[in-house]
Amino acid sequence: MSLFRHNILPRLRLLRTALSRRFVYADVVAMAQEYGLDYRDLSADVEPFGFVLSVAKGIPPDPPDFPALIGPPEGFTPPGAPARFNSEPSVGRFLGQLVFFSHAQTVVELGCFGGWASAHMALALKSAGRGGRLYCVDYIQEYLDVMLANLRRHGLGDLVTPVRGMSLEPAVLAALPTRIDVIFLDTSHAFPGTRDEILAYAPRLSPGGFLVLHDSVGASGVRRSVRDVASRFKVLTFATEQSNGVAVLQPR
Numbered sequence: 001m002s003l004f005r006h007n008i009l010p011r012l013r014l015l016r017t018a019l020s021r022r023f024v025y026a027d028v029v030a031m032a033q034e035y036g037l038d039y040r041d042l043s044a045d046v047e048p049f050g051f052v053l054s055v056a057k058g059i060p061p062d063p064p065d066f067p068a069l070i071g072p073p074e075g076f077t078p079p080g081a082p083a084r085f086n087s088e089p090s091v092g093r094f095l096g097q098l099v100f101f102s103h104a105q106t107v108v109e110l111g112c113f114g115g116w117a118s119a120h121m122a123l124a125l126k127s128a129g130r131g132g133r134l135y136c137v138d139y140i141q142e143y144l145d146v147m148l149a150n151l152r153r154h155g156l157g158d159l160v161t162p163v164r165g166m167s168l169e170p171a172v173l174a175a176l177p178t179r180i181d182v183i184f185l186d187t188s189h190a191f192p193g194t195r196d197e198i199l200a201y202a203p204r205l206s207p208g209g210f211l212v213l214h215d216s217v218g219a220s221g222v223r224r225s226v227r228d229v230a231s232r233f234k235v236l237t238f239a240t241e242q243s244n245g246v247a248v249l250q251p252r
């Protein structure tokens, strides 16, 4: 019964939504309620339209064609590692567009795996032509090596600084900038680790900066972490194609 309620039912609903091409917002809220979440966790306290306006500064130029230039996520997976660790395509595109349209210059990804999302953010920095740097953190050296090779393959290697270690290690925190425009948090997905990462990194956001969490619908540790800190942030959560979800946090 619990499997049906928490897994199958929301997926059936998203499938119906995808087939009927309806706006998914109401479905996401219904799914949140089934998970027992606070309304705020998913419905957010910022309107999507207001969010878009805050991201798009002035009349936006065309963003890069991310899918055409980066290709499918499978090509980024480190040998022997699970391909499902790569973010969904909509997440890569969203991060690229966020970095591009928000004029971000300093970007940090916590948990980079093979560099699939990293490539979108690095391409956005390069295409925006404002300079900029992407810092990619992972505690597995082999993943950092694969990420760097993948970014070089796309002509993006010069924009990235790999940082090896755990996200909350003092040496890692010391190696990262203290003013960050976009943070993409995609590490253990556990509670309280994710909550502690939010609290450690959010004070580094530049004014108007964004902290993005993947799996804010699908991973219980991320859901719980966002719920725990929600009173301190404006939160906007999007549905993604595999119903994992992405949440964007901005300090109040």
Ligand SMILES: C[S@@+](CC[C@H](N)C(=O)[O-])C[C@H]1O[C@@H](n2cnc3c(N)ncnc32)[C@H](O)[C@@H]1O
Residues within 6 Å of the ligand: 085, 086, 087, 109, 110, 111, 112, 113, 114, 115, 116, 117, 118, 137, 138, 139, 140, 143, 165, 166, 167, 168, 186, 187, 188
């Ligand atoms: C889901 S994968 C990241 C996927 C990648 N962000 C993407 O969008 O394609 C999670 C990654 O986080 C790393 N990781 C997990 N916990 C970590 C931590 N506390 N500090 C640094 N890296 C961590 C793992 O080694 C793994 O590569």
